[in-house]
Amino acid sequence: MSAVLLEADRVERVYRIGRDVEVRALTDVSFRVERGDYVAIVGTSGSGKSTLLNLLGALDRPTSGEVRYDGRDVRVMDDAELALLRNRRIGFVFQSFHLLPRLTALDNVILPLTYRPGSRGDRRRRAQAALTAVGLADRLGHRPSELSGGQQQRVAIARALVTEPALILADEPTGNLDTRTGEEIMALLEALHDEQGTALVVITHEAEIAARARVRIELRDGRMVGGGPA
């Protein structure tokens, strides 16, 4: 098995707005994410970061070029295969946490496990372990509204890692947090990356975070302007 986990190959994404208006969000983006890699994608807002994240997360398909997971192009995958890929290989961490407000921390973490076979008891044990790993062993029964922003993001991280993904995709994970909490969250993500060998792709506009990544990809107006080891 090759060391390459994820590969973007001359990726282009064009949105059609109205009849004749086209917006070119990404042009000719190519890079690789290796197993256990740490990649930072930086750029100003409107640079195409979110578009790239959606493509890497198999939530969207490129207009041209290929996004390959384990050598397979996501464009040839059908709905069920994409769902399986997202469930098995990818863990998402969003800027705005995206926790379901009516569920407890534990049930939020269990959520991705409900889309794969397994017993309820097993799911609970795994979710509990994941919440313990992010330091929330004592907050299992709390709902998101009863947790601080940092705690909510920890729940989201536990939800991302409970499936033991090959890759954690974090979209501005510190964007809604104060500086100190943001640093704690990044430290947590990096610790998981170090200890469990999970590849980490972080979208950020903070130079400090980007500086710690092995690879730094900078986008400007949908094009890569700098790439390679940071």
Added chain:
Amino acid sequence: MSLREAVRVAVQALVANRLRSVLTTLGVLIGVMSVVLLVAIGQGARTEITGAIEGLGSNLLFVLPGDGDFGAGPARSRFVVDDVADIERELPAPDDRVAGYTVGAESLQADGERVNATVFAVTASYPRVLDRTVARGQTISESDVVTSRRTAVIGAATAEALFAGQDPIGRNLTIGGIRFRIAGVLERIGGSGSPFGPDQDRVVLVPVTTGQRLFGTDRLDAIFVRAASTASVEADRATVDRVLGQRLDEDEFSVISQDEIIGVVGDILQILTLVLGAIAGISLLVGGVGVSNIMLVSVSERTREIGLRKALGARTRDITTQFLLEATALTVIGGAIGLGLGVAGAHLVATFAPVPAVVTWWSVALALGTSLAVGLVFGVLPARRAGRLDPVEALRHD
């Protein structure tokens, strides 16, 4: 996602929106309740009325004017009193098996009391043919008929209404301004009036000849023939056809057996029941539209949740199933409660109304099946919309 897990998620979502779920369920609940209740009432009416016809006695043949087409208007009768004797004579073992009558509504007066009653002018054989017996006094005799005596036999309820507990035998009674002497009181048979005929405890019988003079006619409205047994019904029908056919045209009379009447009346009431059920079904339909509507609202409110679930590995099918289950849970719960209330309502109607309500197994199955189907049909549109949401757009939604 396993089905059990999906049901859990659906119930969770419904509980999270308690009031809305209850109100949406109410539409289906009322629909199912009205279907069960109205079908029960229709079914009860059918049982009651066919029972009333059967209560006239068994193995009866009804000789009616006209060609027997229920769709045609009432035909003018050409039967006369002599037809009764003619038929009787031709039947094997003649033994008061043929009766004729003509009927009119008259005002009765006795002891200063005044009531309206259905007056039957009957041949002397009438009580025997129709299984009526007198509780007190005497029935109408052959000589009463021959001499056009002004004598009357009254129903138990009429006796009660006019004489309030006193013995009416030998008392006078004015029918349509003519004085009659009360000879007997009929045995009470209970039951109530039905669309098929008047309350049999409120009738007044008078000799046919006297009655014809009272009503100003020389005809009979109809003739009853009691067959000796079920096996001889067809032979007796042929005899009646032959005897009357000598004097009347084919389309001037028809002979109908009790079973045929029960069949026809039963069919009509069955159709009535189905129409009632269909009308109630419309409210069920409206309830279904309500479910569809609220599910669409729910899908649009939970767009982000749908996007998130897709990002976490939900397939389009998982999302569709989840919303379909929510819709179906709403309608099936509503259906079950509506069924319970419908059955309870039917018992209430059976207790307090003259028409008994009969809950049949098929209306129960229909109600539950329909509420399940309503959930599936009206849940499909919102569920498909949810399943097709683009995860990128859905996650960005606020």
